[in-house]
Amino acid sequence: MTSQPCITAERLTKCYDDTIAVEGIHLEVAEGRIACLLGPNGSGKTTTVGMLTTLRRPTSGHATVCGHDVLTESATVRSLVGVTLQHTGLDELMTGREMLLLQGTLQGLNTTSARRRVEELVDLLDLETHIGARLGTWSGGLRRRMDLAAALVHHPRVLFLDEPTTGLDPASRRALWAEIKRLNIEDGVTVLLTTQYLDEADHLADEVSILANGRLLITATPEDLKESLGERSLTLVLTDAEATSRAADLLREGRAIERSDAQTLRIAVERDEPARCVAELARAGLEITAMTVAEPSLEDVFLQLTNA
Amino acid sequence: MTTTTATPSSPHTLAALFALTRRALDTCRRTPSLVVGPVMMSAFFLVIYNGQLAETAGVIVPDGSYVSFLLPLVLLTTAFSGGAIAGQLLLRDLDSRYHACLALTPAKRGVLAAAPTLAGIIVITAQAVSMILLAWAMGLDHPHGIVGIGVVLGLTTVAGTGFLLLAATAALVGRTVAAVSMVTYVFFPLSFLTTTLVPREQLSGWMGVAADLNPLTYLLGGMRDALSPGWSGTAFVRGGVAATLILALGLVAVSFGLRSSSEEVDR
Numbered sequence: 001m002t003s004q005p006c007i008t009a010e011r012l013t014k015c016y017d018d019t020i021a022v023e024g025i026h027l028e029v030a031e032g033r034i035a036c037l038l039g040p041n042g043s044g045k046t047t048t049v050g051m052l053t054t055l056r057r058p059t060s061g062h063a064t065v066c067g068h069d070v071l072t073e074s075a076t077v078r079s080l081v082g083v084t085l086q087h088t089g090l091d092e093l094m095t096g097r098e099m100l101l102l103q104g105t106l107q108g109l110n111t112t113s114a115r116r117r118v119e120e121l122v123d124l125l126d127l128e129t130h131i132g133a134r135l136g137t138w139s140g141g142l143r144r145r146m147d148l149a150a151a152l153v154h155h156p157r158v159l160f161l162d163e164p165t166t167g168l169d170p171a172s173r174r175a176l177w178a179e180i181k182r183l184n185i186e187d188g189v190t191v192l193l194t195t196q197y198l199d200e201a202d203h204l205a206d207e208v209s210i211l212a213n214g215r216l217l218i219t220a221t222p223e224d225l226k227e228s229l230g231e232r233s234l235t236l237v238l239t240d241a242e243a244t245s246r247a248a249d250l251l252r253e254g255r256a257i258e259r260s261d262a263q264t265l266r267i268a269v270e271r272d273e274p275a276r277c278v279a280e281l282a283r284a285g286l287e288i289t290a291m292t293v294a295e296p297s298l299e300d301v302f303l304q305l306t307n308a
Numbered sequence: 309m310t311t312t313t314a315t316p317s318s319p320h321t322l323a324a325l326f327a328l329t330r331r332a333l334d335t336c337r338r339t340p341s342l343v344v345g346p347v348m349m350s351a352f353f354l355v356i357y358n359g360q361l362a363e364t365a366g367v368i369v370p371d372g373s374y375v376s377f378l379l380p381l382v383l384l385t386t387a388f389s390g391g392a393i394a395g396q397l398l399l400r401d402l403d404s405r406y407h408a409c410l411a412l413t414p415a416k417r418g419v420l421a422a423a424p425t426l427a428g429i430i431v432i433t434a435q436a437v438s439m440i441l442l443a444w445a446m447g448l449d450h451p452h453g454i455v456g457i458g459v460v461l462g463l464t465t466v467a468g469t470g471f472l473l474l475a476a477t478a479a480l481v482g483r484t485v486a487a488v489s490m491v492t493y494v495f496f497p498l499s500f501l502t503t504t505l506v507p508r509e510q511l512s513g514w515m516g517v518a519a520d521l522n523p524l525t526y527l528l529g530g531m532r533d534a535l536s537p538g539w540s541g542t543a544f545v546r547g548g549v550a551a552t553l554i555l556a557l558g559l560v561a562v563s564f565g566l567r568s569s570s571e572e573v574d575r
Contacts, residue, residue: 053412054412055408055411055412075414075416076414078412078413078414079413079414081412083412085405085408085409087405088405089404089405089406089407089408089409090404090406090409091331091335091401091404091406092404093334093335093338093339094331094334098331098334102327102328102331103409103413105323105324105327106324106327106328106410106413106414106415107413107414108320108414150409
């Protein structure tokens, strides 16, 4: 079954004076998917999210969310999306409960529905012990959870998360990942998240779009991206330095070899080559004491595509 | 767990305005410096000016108390210093990026600026009432009773609203404390280039010309007239026109500010 596109962008461009922040981005995210915008600082991730969530006006191009134009139907788009921005925007003088109730009212919930929904979110995101305290006293991890709660108060169909785990400790990161997965699987929420963390994209995303210098370089599943790289990393540990040097000479032709230490070689090999390399060394009478073959990581793909 | 499935819709503008205004008033309550400073400054002016000049008041305002003459000036000072409150509230949200969080809701952008302005009007009115009560305790004449006091309060609020809107515009466009403060700095000299301490007929030379060109002169004239025994319709109309001009200036400015800020909410 093919899902309807939930988020679309065609030739989306944003310029600030003479600077092109985002140039001609094409994007299509199907309903119920988790898509990830991956890129280094200044690659245009936040600007793209800003345009898709109606916070920034595109210089040119066209974008829709759930079939609604972000420029001409901006209020409708805002009622359908939940957004957490890169820098958490909370009113430090309000309590958590006051802020969620206000968000509910502004999203069109009546008082009874807003109160009920706030209690659900407090329960869901484990905010019970802090919800009555002013937000100025909350820790960074709690603020992130509060930010997510505010984004979820109106049952959004689409969730935009701009670097949601930046600055979180590993446990809080994992907890947030689990919640994002749960929202996607149980509630069918479509998610577009931006991140600099490759493991985050690898863990969460059904598809990854890599941005650099405001341009979209590629969109594919994490598996396809790794597959496209082709190369694996073969690590061999030999008996001594002399054997290691001989092995390096034997395997050097057509391959990138890095000597990690006196007895260890790291070799970039094609998918079917590890066995051939081992056989070649055996024929030369060289003994291998340890060997690992590593699949390419999303990091390898990212580094290659962004020329980092 | 079971979750509610209430479907959100666009919020009713009045419901959004009420909720946001209540929040702005809560912020004022939790930040006393926003409210107390202007009141203290105005009370200080009223007490000190009256204490130093009341003895010679017989010459300056032979047919009334000097407190009645000073009160309009003190009320305008309250409105202009307290009027920055809308700008300060907006600036606070812009600085903390909470404004972007609010702008991501379907609430109209105009409502986001109207709420702190409405809260500012309530605060200014409360401040003006407290100044009137202080003046009353110091011997304020009110020959026209509640109607005269109502006119003074009304003109203060209309002019104050214009100032609130100008301060809100400065916050939306300039996004700095300096930009909001600049609006106060513009009005501060205007409050002295007028009939600050003496009536118009006692000003001469360049001071008299400056006072004639200054809209605050007519605003003060209208307010003082409402506190004087003989009520002239002309002074009231001139005062009303001056207050309306300040309000209109504020409305034009804020509509420009909203257009500018809706281009880029999360700069």
